[in-house]
Amino acid sequence: MLTHLSIHNYALINQLSIDFTKGLSIITGETGAGKSILLGALGLVMGNRADLSSLKNTEKKCVVEAEFALNGYDLNSIFEELDIDYEDDTIIRREILPSGKSRAFVNDTPVRLSVLSTLKARLIDIHSQHQTLELSDEGFQYSILDALAKNSAKIASYKRGLRKYNSLKKVLKELQEEAQKSTEQYEYNLHLFNELEEANLQLGEQQALEEKLDKLNNIEDIKLNLSESLHIVINDEIGLQTQLNSLENKLQKISGYANEYEELFSRIASVKIELDDVVAELESENEKVDFNPAEIEELNDRLQLIYSLQKKHSVGSIKELLKIYEDLGEKVAQVEGASDLIQNKEKEIKEVEGKLDDLANVIMNKRNKAIAPLQKELKYLLAELGMPNAEFLIEVKSSETFNSYGKDELTFLFSANKGGSFGELKKVASGGELSRIMLSIKNILSKNVQLPTIIFDEIDTGVSGEVSNKIATIMNDMANHMQVITITHLPQIASQGQQHYKVYKGEENGVTTSNLRLLSYDDRVAEIAEMLSGKDYSESALTHAKELLTK
Incomplete structure (x- = not known):
């Protein structure tokens, strides 16, 4: 108070x-x-x-x-x-x-x-x-x-439930709107997802393909230079192997005369071994070099697919395409799983709604019981x-x-x-x-x-x-x-x-x-007397004022 x-x-x-x-x-x-x-x-x-x-x-x-x-x-x-x-x-x-x-x-x-x-x-x-x-x-x-x-306790409980109910309905509406919005894009997103999934892109693939295609596109030049390199090395008269064999023989003859000659001989022997190994690889690579139009076409097609996907999605690498593929997968899965989310939220709302219904009925029944006494009391007081x-x-x-x-x-x-x-x-x-x-x-x-x-x-x-x-x-x-x-x-x-x-x-x-x-009491008597008959109150007004105060 x-x-x-x-x-x-x-x-x-x-x-x-x-x-x-x-x-x-x-x-x-x-x-x-x-x-x-x-x-x-x-x-x-x-x-x-x-x-x-x-x-x-x-x-x-x-x-x-x-x-x-x-x-x-x-x-x-x-x-x-x-x-x-x-x-x-x-x-x-x-x-x-x-x-x-x-x-x-x-x-x-x-x-x-x-x-x-x-x-x-x-x-x-x-x-x-x-x-x-x-x-x-x-x-x-x-x-x-x-x-x-x-009803105060029931009303408080009801209002808490109503807040939860309204909150759940708001979430459900957002889910439904999001699902509707996502569904409108679903077919397109699914097409893009399947397109990338079918492409089966691999990290590092583009660089490897580009290198291989570059090699095949220059196959004649490669073949010519490999052949000529072999000729330089293995020619019977002036080839590097013939010259190196002759050099090895010359140094072998003097290797016993001094350590430095023996060291030179050993180094030439090592060079000869390395050269023999290079010759073997040159021969192997020369044999493998073969013009294959079908393979070139296949590589071109694969690279064109990659370039086309990169242009379509406005990116410059397979890594970025794979990220888009992952995002599209999530969007597709979200739509495909949205119905489950919505059903679960609807079920939760139904449960809260049932409890609210029960509370609302209890509240209404208690209100109905309070009506008759309130009406009766109001009638009595208003009559008074x-x-x-x-x-x-x-x-x-x-x-x-x-x-x-x-x-x-x-x-x-x-x-x-x-x-x-x-x-x-x-x-x-x-x-x-x-x-x-x-x-x-x-x-x-x-x-x-x-x-x-x-x-x-x-x-x-x-x-x-x-x-x-x-x-x-x-x-x-x-x-x-x-x-x-x-x-x-x-x-x-x-x-x-x-x-x-x-x-x-x-x-x-x-x-x-x-x-x-x-x-004070006397002040009250004077104030009430004034209220009864004005500032120039009479003795009777004072008497009346005292009577009112003693009631």
């Missing part, structure tokens, strides 16, 4: 510091005294947007600080999700600098405004007349019924608030599709007059009726769920007499379960609070300011 509020340099407020307690607190004051400024300051600290017009003195910063007692509200997990430190007494501070920059802090830790907005939903509910339109919001209507049906013929009809219809709230559709129907036909709440209820309906619903909810501090901003506008007494009774009833702060202009309601604050205007150095103070 809200325990303390301090405001510095905001709108008409120079400096304000006020404590709040549990139960029902009343705020009164003349029109224009600054009640809306208080709500604006609270909205600021709860994450609302602000600008330099918020600063009373544009040369100084504006600071709004709110302290909340959180013990017993089970908010630790929220703080953990937001990655901020939890404190039983949590302080939220908002600063607007003269430069226009805004800063926010939770327990002195800087935070984004989105963090304040998240906390706002769990800490404080500022309810004004125009916010009765929330009654027409589908999400709010579900939250009312689910609160009474004790001057609407004796008001009737609610809440319909829950099964749906074919999952939505954020289950697998059903919820409709709040309302009739204000006896024998009148039912219509959608948002279409047939007036503003005053919506205010009383909202008050009744908040009262019911306060007994069933842990609501945050609620602030009613003149929700009693347009009512008087006995109805205002009933509104006060309902607010007091709510205050037994939560902190209730109400801004009111009705003395019957103002007299019911455990605490009573007055907003008033003053003047400082010739400048109008707004202030808030806690009233």
